[in-house]
Amino acid sequence: MTRLPLILAAQARFPAPEFESYTLPQMTLEELASDTVLWRVLILAVFLAAGALCFYKWRSRKAMLAYSLAGLAVFGFVFASCPCPVGMFQNIAQGVADGSYIPPGVLLLFALPLAASLFLGRIFCGGACPLGAIQELLHWKSIFVPRPLDRILRMIPVLLLMIFTVCAIFGIGFPLCYLEPYLPVFLLDFATPFAILSAVFLLVGLFVSRPFCRYVCPYGVLLRFFSLFSLLNPRITTQECVNCRLCEQGCPNGAVLPPENAGTAAQHRTGSRRISLLAACIPFALFAGGLLGYFGAPVLSSFHRDVRLQNELDAGIRSEAVEAFESSETTAAELRSRVVKLQNGILLASTAAGVIFGALVMAELIAEARRRKEEDVYSIDASLCFCCGRCYAACPLERKEKHHEK
Amino acid sequence: MTRRELIRTGLLALIAAPFASLFRKREETGTGYFWQIDPDKCVQCGKCETECILAQSAVKCVHQYASCGYCLFCSGYYQDKRIEFNTAGENMRCPTDAIIRTYVEDPYFEYKIDEEKCIGCGKCVKGCLAFGNGSLFLQVRRDLCRNCNECRIAKVCPADAFVRVPADRPYIYRKPPEVKS
Numbered sequence: 001m002t003r004l005p006l007i008l009a010a011q012a013r014f015p016a017p018e019f020e021s022y023t024l025p026q027m028t029l030e031e032l033a034s035d036t037v038l039w040r041v042l043i044l045a046v047f048l049a050a051g052a053l054c055f056y057k058w059r060s061r062k063a064m065l066a067y068s069l070a071g072l073a074v075f076g077f078v079f080a081s082c083p084c085p086v087g088m089f090q091n092i093a094q095g096v097a098d099g100s101y102i103p104p105g106v107l108l109l110f111a112l113p114l115a116a117s118l119f120l121g122r123i124f125c126g127g128a129c130p131l132g133a134i135q136e137l138l139h140w141k142s143i144f145v146p147r148p149l150d151r152i153l154r155m156i157p158v159l160l161l162m163i164f165t166v167c168a169i170f171g172i173g174f175p176l177c178y179l180e181p182y183l184p185v186f187l188l189d190f191a192t193p194f195a196i197l198s199a200v201f202l203l204v205g206l207f208v209s210r211p212f213c214r215y216v217c218p219y220g221v222l223l224r225f226f227s228l229f230s231l232l233n234p235r236i237t238t239q240e241c242v243n244c245r246l247c248e249q250g251c252p253n254g255a256v257l258p259p260e261n262a263g264t265a266a267q268h269r270t271g272s273r274r275i276s277l278l279a280a281c282i283p284f285a286l287f288a289g290g291l292l293g294y295f296g297a298p299v300l301s302s303f304h305r306d307v308r309l310q311n312e313l314d315a316g317i318r319s320e321a322v323e324a325f326e327s328s329e330t331t332a333a334e335l336r337s338r339v340v341k342l343q344n345g346i347l348l349a350s351t352a353a354g355v356i357f358g359a360l361v362m363a364e365l366i367a368e369a370r371r372r373k374e375e376d377v378y379s380i381d382a383s384l385c386f387c388c389g390r391c392y393a394a395c396p397l398e399r400k401e402k403h404h405e406k
Numbered sequence: 407m408t409r410r411e412l413i414r415t416g417l418l419a420l421i422a423a424p425f426a427s428l429f430r431k432r433e434e435t436g437t438g439y440f441w442q443i444d445p446d447k448c449v450q451c452g453k454c455e456t457e458c459i460l461a462q463s464a465v466k467c468v469h470q471y472a473s474c475g476y477c478l479f480c481s482g483y484y485q486d487k488r489i490e491f492n493t494a495g496e497n498m499r500c501p502t503d504a505i506i507r508t509y510v511e512d513p514y515f516e517y518k519i520d521e522e523k524c525i526g527c528g529k530c531v532k533g534c535l536a537f538g539n540g541s542l543f544l545q546v547r548r549d550l551c552r553n554c555n556e557c558r559i560a561k562v563c564p565a566d567a568f569v570r571v572p573a574d575r576p577y578i579y580r581k582p583p584e585v586k587s
């Protein structure tokens with residue numbers, strides 16, 4: 001039995017009576033519609049400009065803290081964080097993949113921070129992102145993550161970007177938004193099971209700076225890549241660096257690079273040997289990535305609604321979804337063919353994503369192993385800098401200059 | 407133009423590329439950005455009440471008066487296992503007493519949803535659909551909904567009844583019965 005005729009039949013059951021002195025009340029639902037997405041885009045643009053002013057012009061840690069606070073208040077609590085630019089890549093991926101309409105608000109939310117990162121670095125992460133802001137403000141004592149471990153953990157967001165994009169393209173869902181750890185905080189509702197996740201992230205965040213930004217956020221991968229080509233780059237001090245190392249110790253995100261010397265001939269030899277070894281490993285990395293994707297695909301597709309429904313049908317489980325399916329107009333054959341098509345698509349995409357992930361890991365390793373430009377001052381790796389302004393506060397030259405200005 | 411500038415221009419173009427989709431012709435049934443329940447797909451499982459991230463769900467029951475039969479006996483109002491036709495708790499369908507019944511003229515009664523009390527459990531919707539005209543149905547209230555990018559209810563909805571709708575048509579109504587001229 002299909003559902004639609006049932007309703008049509010139901011409507012004929014009791015015809016509306018003809019009243020003498022009674023008018024039908026109007027439905028006033030339309031008056032309750034509200035769309036704040038474009039407002040959010042506008043406010044975000046203002047925020048990014050203000051952040052650039054605080055970070056590049058006033059060069060002040062205090063101003064950046066105020067910027068974070070404002071960002072947390074406005075985007076975190078007023079707009080309740082969702083939808084935020086961080087998850088928008090999923091909407092874009094889905095829209096591009098299935099050809100559905102992507103509203104301009106969504107496009108702008110996605111594009112604005114990326115465009116800003118091409119000119120201003122990761123100013124969005126600094127405080128206009130509510131997730132970044134809450135981590136920035138709820139950080140107490142820094143435990144420095146050792147550099148090699150940091151490099152390994154930093155590949156997690158890349159992997160997540162790959163997985164989540166595949167999920168979005170095939171309609172499995174938006175896992176990033178589902179598992180967003182700070183949402184219970186923004187909604188001030190701790191009665192959900194997701195509150196455990198927020199507690200873990202907030203607790204880790206007290207000691208490790210920005211655990212979500214550095215080791216989870218997939219949008220951060222895009223911002224990181226784009227900010228490599230940023231027009232403006234943060235400089236620790238406008239004066240001549242005295243190599244006191246205080247900025248390096250002050251940066252909990254590992255974004256301050258120590259001076260690079262010319263290196264001895266022996267170091268050059270080991271360096272170039274390491275790079276050729278890495279280059280030789282590329283095919284293996286691609287293959288391993290592909291394998292990972294190939295064997296991960298069934299796990300991914302099992303999260304899809306249709307695949308799950310098909311599995312329940314096959315196993316003979318009488319779930320609500322099965323009952324709803326049986327009263328719908330879709331036939332079993334249609335569902336079956338859709339599921340097979342889905343599974344094949346996910347297998348292909350997941351394998352491709354695995355190969356790309358392998359390539360990106362190798363690119364990161366080679367970039368890490370290659371020789372940096374010789375420099376005798378401490379500098380900032382713009383792609384890792386979250387624009388928090390701690391190095392400005394740590395630099396004695398900067399402090400002296402600020403003091404003189406007063 | 408330096409290499410950096412060239413790359414920057416290229417990346418800007420890459421960001422701008424998805425905007426091309428704005429020039430595409432939007433279909434009549436084009437998807438939008440707001441979550442809504444398709445009343446024809448809804449099976450009243452009761453998950454709307456419990457799964458929403460808000461403490462009180464943004465889903466509420468809506469009454470489409472135009473298709474209501476104004477019955478004396480309303481199967482959305484009274485419980486199946488009622489003892490008597492009166493407003494004692496054990497006779498009522500609604501667990502929060504959110505349906506207000508007012509006398510119109512013999513033998514018709516108007517049924518109105520008290521939105522403060524409605525929790526979006528869908529029990530009355532199920533009752534109305536089982537015996538009546540189906541004039542009660544669940545909708546996501548745009549003034550309450552936070553419009554999460556990944557709606558928690560949509561994720562668990564067994565009937566896949568959650569759809570995205572455009573901002574200018576944020577509600578999905580049930581087709582009202584044909585008016586006899």
